[in-house]
Amino acid sequence: MTDRSLADALTGRLIVSCQAPPGDAMRDVDTLVRMTRAARDGGAAAVRVNEPAVVAATVAAVDLPVIGLWKDGDTGVYITPTVRHALALVDAGAAVVAADATARPRPDGSTFAELVTAVHEAGALVMADVSSYDEGREAARLGADFVSTTLSGYVPGSPQQSGPDLALVAELAAALTTPVVAEGRIATPAQAAEALAAGAASVVVGTAITAPTALTRLFVTGLRE
Numbered sequence: 001m002t003d004r005s006l007a008d009a010l011t012g013r014l015i016v017s018c019q020a021p022p023g024d025a026m027r028d029v030d031t032l033v034r035m036t037r038a039a040r041d042g043g044a045a046a047v048r049v050n051e052p053a054v055v056a057a058t059v060a061a062v063d064l065p066v067i068g069l070w071k072d073g074d075t076g077v078y079i080t081p082t083v084r085h086a087l088a089l090v091d092a093g094a095a096v097v098a099a100d101a102t103a104r105p106r107p108d109g110s111t112f113a114e115l116v117t118a119v120h121e122a123g124a125l126v127m128a129d130v131s132s133y134d135e136g137r138e139a140a141r142l143g144a145d146f147v148s149t150t151l152s153g154y155v156p157g158s159p160q161q162s163g164p165d166l167a168l169v170a171e172l173a174a175a176l177t178t179p180v181v182a183e184g185r186i187a188t189p190a191q192a193a194e195a196l197a198a199g200a201a202s203v204v205v206g207t208a209i210t211a212p213t214a215l216t217r218l219f220v221t222g223l224r225e
């Protein structure tokens, strides 16, 4: 698939994030691959998965573009924090590498610009995970192929809210020619449709589809309230 046809294939479509946090019962390569198969059977256009081993197993099992990330740690820059992490995902077969594109320092002192160059030279695309309008604009200027609102609500200074940051989606979509991806706390089909209406090219849904532990907790909490 060419860069353009991949972007086209994702336009107006759902991307399912199939991840499980450390210690979760679903954090198992075969289980995660089954989630990606279920997402494909349900009509997803692509999947977003964590760690090279899961990327490689998904690429082997599922005929969908794979967006790979590599979470390392859970503070500061932890989504594909270095060029080394990014290239391992390309080696594993990721068509797109998702990486933190905030302005925060990266653990190896590298820059997001260096990551973009390295991933492009290795033949894959970059999804910039951002928390603000300025980060999204800068990521697009640096050549990111997609800008995703993934980190809004998870970086100091970004709005803390229970629902998706559709204002950021709209602001970015109005300003950029780079496709904007709505991601983070999209919990219902209606919210996914609202994200497209706000200007998103594609919508990523994770927890609401692929996280039974977190969803069970929501119901348990609901019973106590």
Ligand SMILES: CC(=O)N[C@H](C=O)[C@@H](O)[C@H](O)[C@H](O)COP(=O)(O)O
Pocket: 017, 019, 069, 079, 150, 151, 154, 183, 184, 185, 186, 204, 205, 206, 207, 208
């Ligand atoms: C902030 C962060 O680390 N986000 C991660 C990025 O890959 C995942 O934990 C999220 O599940 C993903 O962004 C999808 O979002 P939601 O699960 O809310 O639909």
